[in-house]
Structures are given as structure tokens and as C-alpha cells.
Amino acid sequence: MTPSPAYATAAPSGNWLSKTEAWLDARGKGAWIALTVLSFIFFWPVGLALVAYMIWSKRMFSGNKSMMSCNTRRMTPARFRTSGNAAFDSYKADMLRRLEDEQEAFESFLQRLREAKDKAEFDQFMEDRAKNTDERSSDA
Structure with missing residues (x-):
């Protein structure tokens, strides 16, 4: 046999x-x-x-069951899963940290940009208001 x-x-x-x-x-x-x-x-x-x-x-x-384990795997964030290779995991953690730092820097840049735009719009509004007030007082 x-x-x-x-x-x-x-x-x-x-x-x-x-x-x-x-x-x-x-x-x-x-x-x-x-x-x-x-x-x-x-x-x-x-x-x-x-x-x-x-x-x-x-x-x-x-x-x-295999679909559940796949869904569970998908719901676990990628940064918490290990590949089993310590060098790659270290590289991945370093890269994710750098990307998060870049993202925070970019978000703070966008915030400063929004604030500058808001300030410019407010200043323009105040100038227009002052002009309108001056025109009304000169007309009277």
C-alpha cells in the first residue's frame, strides 16, 4: 500500500x-x-x-471562521501588527513616526494658513466698514 x-x-x-x-x-x-x-x-x-x-x-x-479572522485582521491597525521581522518592524515604526510628524507639521501649517486668511478677511471687513462709516459721516 x-x-x-x-x-x-x-x-x-x-x-x-x-x-x-x-x-x-x-x-x-x-x-x-x-x-x-x-x-x-x-x-x-x-x-x-x-x-x-x-x-x-x-x-x-x-x-x-476564515472570513472572521480576515475581518479581525483588517480591523487591527497596521502599526500594531508585527511582520515577524524585527528589522522591518523597526523600520516601519520609524517611518510611521516620521509620517505622523509630517502630518502634524502640515496640519499646523494649514491651521496657520487658515488663521492668516481669516485675519486678512477680517482686516478687509474692518477697512470696508471704516470707509462706509467715513462716507456716511461726510454725507451728513
Whole structure:
């Protein structure tokens, strides 16, 4: 008897229906959805039966563990994740610190720019107001 390769998996025992179900489960929710859409296209009662089965077996609304771990990974900020390479992590931390410093400097520059613009607009308003007041007092 020859040893089975590491990538080979044992086929599920049972009828063709349970084998098909196991095959679709191994490929994830996308395979179930694709099969349902194709079933609706070719013969709608089968598509309807698949939707009913997916709801009844809670396949449609159950969370996929690999998707959850991917979502959890996505929600973790990049700066808190480590790559496992200490040199790269040090470089990344230094680069992020420099970028944050640049961002703070740029935001303070924008703030000073806004304040200068506001001051110029206010000064212009005060000049216009003084001119209008002078014109009114000379007209009277």
C-alpha cells in the first residue's frame, strides 16, 4: 500500500448529495451562491429549493471562521501588527513616526494658513466698514 500524498483528502462517505454538500462547504459561501444562481437560471425550482435549504441549514447566515479572522485582521491597525521581522518592524515604526510628524507639521501649517486668511478677511471687513462709516459721516 502506498502512502497517500499530503495534499490528498479523504472523500466524504455517503451518497452523491452529501459529497456535493461537502465539496461546496470546502469552497465556501461563494460556491453555494454560484450554484444557487445557476440553478435559478437553468431550473428555478431547484434554485428555490437551494435557497430554502441554505436558510434551513443556517448556511446562509452563519459566519465563516476564515472570513472572521480576515475581518479581525483588517480591523487591527497596521502599526500594531508585527511582520515577524524585527528589522522591518523597526523600520516601519520609524517611518510611521516620521509620517505622523509630517502630518502634524502640515496640519499646523494649514491651521496657520487658515488663521492668516481669516485675519486678512477680517482686516478687509474692518477697512470696508471704516470707509462706509467715513462716507456716511461726510454725507451728513
